[in-house]
Amino acid sequence: MKAAIYARISQDANADHLGVDRQLTDCRAAARQHGWEVVHEYVDNDVSATRRKSRPQYTRMLASIEARAIDALIVWDVDRLTRTPRELEDIIDLANAYGLELLSIGGDIDLATPQGKLTARVKGSVARHETDQQSRRIKRKIQEKAEKGEPHGMVPYGFQRTYQQDESGSRRHGRDIPKPAEADIIREITRRILAGQSLRSTVQLLNERGNPSPRGGRWSSATLRQVLLRGTNAGLRTHRGEVVGKSTTEPILSEDDYYRLVSVLKDPTRRAQLGTTPRHLLTGIAECGLCGGKMRRLKGVERAGKKGPEAYGCRDCFKIRRSMALVDAYVEGVVIALLTRPDALAALAVGNPDRAREAQTRAEAINARLLNAADQFAEGVISAEQMARISAKLRPQLDEARESLACFAPVTSVAQMAGPDAASRWAAASLPMKRELIDALMTVTILPAGPGRGADPRLIRAVPKTV
Numbered sequence: 001m002k003a004a005i006y007a008r009i010s011q012d013a014n015a016d017h018l019g020v021d022r023q024l025t026d027c028r029a030a031a032r033q034h035g036w037e038v039v040h041e042y043v044d045n046d047v048s049a050t051r052r053k054s055r056p057q058y059t060r061m062l063a064s065i066e067a068r069a070i071d072a073l074i075v076w077d078v079d080r081l082t083r084t085p086r087e088l089e090d091i092i093d094l095a096n097a098y099g100l101e102l103l104s105i106g107g108d109i110d111l112a113t114p115q116g117k118l119t120a121r122v123k124g125s126v127a128r129h130e131t132d133q134q135s136r137r138i139k140r141k142i143q144e145k146a147e148k149g150e151p152h153g154m155v156p157y158g159f160q161r162t163y164q165q166d167e168s169g170s171r172r173h174g175r176d177i178p179k180p181a182e183a184d185i186i187r188e189i190t191r192r193i194l195a196g197q198s199l200r201s202t203v204q205l206l207n208e209r210g211n212p213s214p215r216g217g218r219w220s221s222a223t224l225r226q227v228l229l230r231g232t233n234a235g236l237r238t239h240r241g242e243v244v245g246k247s248t249t250e251p252i253l254s255e256d257d258y259y260r261l262v263s264v265l266k267d268p269t270r271r272a273q274l275g276t277t278p279r280h281l282l283t284g285i286a287e288c289g290l291c292g293g294k295m296r297r298l299k300g301v302e303r304a305g306k307k308g309p310e311a312y313g314c315r316d317c318f319k320i321r322r323s324m325a326l327v328d329a330y331v332e333g334v335v336i337a338l339l340t341r342p343d344a345l346a347a348l349a350v351g352n353p354d355r356a357r358e359a360q361t362r363a364e365a366i367n368a369r370l371l372n373a374a375d376q377f378a379e380g381v382i383s384a385e386q387m388a389r390i391s392a393k394l395r396p397q398l399d400e401a402r403e404s405l406a407c408f409a410p411v412t413s414v415a416q417m418a419g420p421d422a423a424s425r426w427a428a429a430s431l432p433m434k435r436e437l438i439d440a441l442m443t444v445t446i447l448p449a450g451p452g453r454g455a456d457p458r459l460i461r462a463v464p465k466t467v
């Protein structure tokens with residue numbers, strides 16, 4: 001008889017660790033007793049019995065049964081062979097189809113007999129129960145640690161773990177404290193993202209400088225995002241993706257910065273910037289005081305061989321022209337003053353991403369119904385009168401949904417910049433971010449100026465849209 005041995009390395013927190021050597025030695029002895037020739041030994045390294053990890057050796061073992069390369073399979077115990085009742089049934093089917101003999105050191109099990117199958121099933125389900133219990137105990141332990149704010153698992157990037165000794169003298173996890181070099185990187189990337197820089201450019205910077213990623217290799221946007229979204233950076237303990245309270249960890253970031261990051265990185269309206277990047281603060285944003293047209297950039301006029309300063313000019317009526325530096329400086333001053341107001345955050349950042357998403361979905365659904373009705377009308381399925389009735393009913397609903405969308409859509413940049421240090425945040429912000437913010441907050445109008453009054457800032461209006 002040609003026999004194979006299958007052994008699996010498994011780790012039980014509560015039971016004795018059953019070494020693979022012990023399994024193999026016992027199985028070889030059993031083969032000798034039966035006078036079987038061991039043609040192959042399959043060993044899988046599978047630490048968890050329930051995690052759906054691939055077990056390459058197990059798969060190869062099944063293949064050799066199907067190829068009739070082995071007549072018998074020796075295992076230390078059935079729970080070393082199969083991890084779920086489902087897998088056991090597969091083995092039983094194979095054993096029946098290929099006349100395989102299964103020898104378990106814990107007692108011969110002949111899968112061809114009903115008694116053998118029953119024994120295997122009972123043993124299998126007992127093993128299953130054990131693993132269930134075990135994973136429940138582990139989950140409970142993790143939850144307890146989470147509630148106490150104690151660290152669990154790998155030491156996160158940016159931190160080092162301290163250890164304590166308990167009464168019995170054994171080492172216990174203490175708390176996580178910042179690891180200076182990595183913590184500096186976390187602070188730096190946080191500043192960049194909050195200043196409106198993209199994940200991509202930040203990844204590029206880290207890789208160019210050769211700062212190793214948490215796993216030691218190169219950074220990717222996904223890794224960066226993951227690192228930034230960790231509550232532990234701000235000393236918050238999360239469990240199953242929810243902040244459950246403060247942790248014992250010494251924070252690297254303020255909670256305020258952490259929540260700003262979350263609002264930036266999870267903002268549903270955050271998109272990759274498309275098209276050409278604008279290079280001026282107010283082009284397409286500031287309006288003409290005569291016709292309402294948007295401003296475009298005008299090159300400086302050349303006078304006596306000297307190039308004059310750049311200007312904004314109305315792209316529709318061509319009647320307004322004003323120095324770009326003058327307009328930018330005035331508008332920036334107004335915006336910073338607005339953002340520095342103590343009530344700025346409350347007054348300006350009235351966003352609620354959940355409500356916004358909900359309103360967006362509602363608006364889309366109503367709009368789809370309207371379009372559908374219009375199609376039916378065009379095809380003659382419904383009359384003009386029916387169409388009018390449907391429209392009269394749906395329009396106000398659509399308006400209402402769009403209104404709440406406008407009301408709840410978060411102005412990300414406001415949340416990021418408002419506060420007492422708005423001026424320095426503004427200075428560090430990227431141009432697209434400044435433009436987004438001005439566009440969201442203010443109406444900028446350039447009024448016509450008579451001769452000699454072109455430098456008068458009172459002829460520029462920057463009025464908050466809401467508030």
Ligand SMILES: [Zn+2]
Pocket residue numbers: 288289290291292293314315316317318319320
């Ligand atoms: Zn105009």
